[in-house]
Amino acid sequence: MERAVKHIESKVKDKQLIETRRMEIVNAAVELFVKKGFHKTTVREIARKFGMSVGTLYEYIRTKEDILFLVCDYIHSSVGTRVRPSLGTTGNAREKLVNAIRSYYMIIDEMQDYIIFLYQETKSLPPAARKYIFESEREMTAIFEEIISGGVKDGTFKVGKNDVKLIANEIMVSGQMWAFRRWMLQKNYSLAKYVEAKCRLTLKELTS
């Protein structure tokens, strides 16, 4: 859930400046990408939006795909940054899990467009970058695994080792489903009800 490790070349030396400028680039790009998609957004538009020239933009990246990576990374780490604090909650495993799910789903709800974007454009990333995003996803799944495992250890939950991974995955995916199946779900459920239902059903899986 740390920020990008993957190195993106830049013609500029000043590392501080690189960081600042790239932040601006991401802020400009993310909105455009989400609205129009990666392919339909032009580099010119991004430059114009963040108020600099194309030339300057290209001082900080090498290709348009670099911007995509920067944006994907930004979204992912944003989710990460926001999810992590919500998971340190005290309480028993059951409470921990419910809180974690609630937090994660609320964040997804707020970042719907970003989540959808992430899923739709990952493919356009070069393999290395894609791997990096996957890794990030894996880490987040691991958090839910841990909570569940903790519950298994202390006897709160009763499921096989293999099922732990599966259920963690399902929690993740059900959350994302709230975003990219919204045309189906958000007519029938409020976020609160969706969270409640998902928690209830998950606990059924874990306890009975």
Add this chain to the structure above:
Amino acid sequence: MERAVKHIESKVKDKQLIETRRMEIVNAAVELFVKKGFHKTTVREIARKFGMSVGTLYEYIRTKEDILFLVCDYIHSSVGTRVRPSLGTTGNAREKLVNAIRSYYMIIDEMQDYIIFLYQETKSLPPAARKYIFESEREMTAIFEEIISGGVKDGTFKVGKNDVKLIANEIMVSGQMWAFRRWMLQKNYSLAKYVEAKCRLTLKELTS
């Protein structure tokens, strides 16, 4: 789950021929789309692959987006066509559900690349076409809802009305998850185990 209703204009009159040619176009395009994505595939490539000239290709469609729709529709109806027969199975609700899940997941396993493509490029479709695809998805979800509802009626399952929809959705999404989270899941599970686990967990949700 019927084939496309949405009309796509063609300069050719012979309806039989249109059908044949469009099938060829889809076959050529689907592979390229899946491999390179919609935007990175050129109309020229598709034409070359299906062994005809660009001109001929454009006799049967109006825009590149039409091809995308044709492909999306094809994938969707393929899944539909293959899923449907597996659902007529006799037996009690529990057996019906397990069979339906197994069939659906097996089909997804075989059509992994297509499923992933569908999720990633739906956004590029014009609104009308997108709606059509959603409708198709909704219908398929309804099948699972029916099976579950049947089980609720005859007392096999015990869940609230609202949960029926949710669980049906989760069955669908977990299936699709098998495809687009394969980098995570397919290392730890075989398809058979995945199906078995999903059925077991779902039945827990439905019965306890």
Add this chain to the structure above:
Amino acid sequence: MERAVKHIESKVKDKQLIETRRMEIVNAAVELFVKKGFHKTTVREIARKFGMSVGTLYEYIRTKEDILFLVCDYIHSSVGTRVRPSLGTTGNAREKLVNAIRSYYMIIDEMQDYIIFLYQETKSLPPAARKYIFESEREMTAIFEEIISGGVKDGTFKVGKNDVKLIANEIMVSGQMWAFRRWMLQKNYSLAKYVEAKCRLTLKELTS
């Protein structure tokens, strides 16, 4: 003012049929050409409009430009056919001239769109065809020259030989001007007034 002499090749032998079909082609094309211009009208459209296949269309012409020629020739000869009878009027030179002008201008008024088209697309004709159209125009001018010359001979008019040609030309062009400067003239004059004025002014030129 006779119909086309220029030979246009045809794959069909039956001369009667050629004549009939070409008439249909012209009828279909003329409207489209006038509305959309030559270049923006497609051969397909023409074929569709006259209710036959492109293949059949191409049995009777060799290139799209042939159609243009056919149309130009048709318009020109239509004007000719309609003008000629109006010129046999009896009476003195003055009356003859006034009648001829009135007739010609009325015909132009009715055929405005065609006249404009003629002037705008002549350039697209191959040189030979263009020459043919010019010839046709020359002949029509000659009619006015004759009437004026007649008047000069019998003493009604008093102008030099050179001026005869010039005035005849101006009569023609003023007529055409009614069509292609309509945005300027037709706000300020009715056709009747325009004819009256032109006649009056021309007679001034010829008599004073």
Add this chain to the structure above:
Amino acid sequence: MERAVKHIESKVKDKQLIETRRMEIVNAAVELFVKKGFHKTTVREIARKFGMSVGTLYEYIRTKEDILFLVCDYIHSSVGTRVRPSLGTTGNAREKLVNAIRSYYMIIDEMQDYIIFLYQETKSLPPAARKYIFESEREMTAIFEEIISGGVKDGTFKVGKNDVKLIANEIMVSGQMWAFRRWMLQKNYSLAKYVEAKCRLTLKELTS
């Protein structure tokens, strides 16, 4: 008779440069348009002729039609710029008129190809641009109207108010006729003779 007001978008910011480049574009295009017509001239040819890449060309215009407008505007304003100084001549109305006609006709003679082009391709302009060109034409006609009106006021000429407009129109059109009926006129007249005759006949109309 001022230069273009209608705004044409450009991706380039430097207004001076836009002016310069557009001038080059016009110079390249006008020759090609006149020789081959608008539709048969390709954007590539224009770019090649003005010695730059297509991309660069498109930095200064938005569509091919913009070039057409630029060219039409250029021709029109060239005529305007050249005609205007010739009209300030002192002298009585008669002299003024003769000088104006002579100047205008000489300019037309020099710019024959351009004039013809203007008449043939105006139709291809989008309505707004067409209106603009018409306006420009109207202004030029007004100059002749003024001279004649002046003559009427001081008693030199004797014509009704309505005829003023008509005669001004005819002067314009007879001038343009020198260009687009050259195949007929330029065999029989030298420019000088044509001007002399037109002046003589017009004065007859105005005085007798």
Add this chain to the structure above:
DNA sequence: CATGAATGAGCATTCATTCAT
């Protein structure tokens, strides 16, 4: 004679990327 599917060269336009200033 009639048909209309097939062809493919040709076109206008876009846009990521570079590089001289």
Add this chain to the structure above:
DNA sequence: CATGAATGAATGCTCATTCAT
């Protein structure tokens, strides 16, 4: 470092013409 004009390959799409049936 910053700028933005220049580049040109690449793309989606059209349409006159042909030819097998």
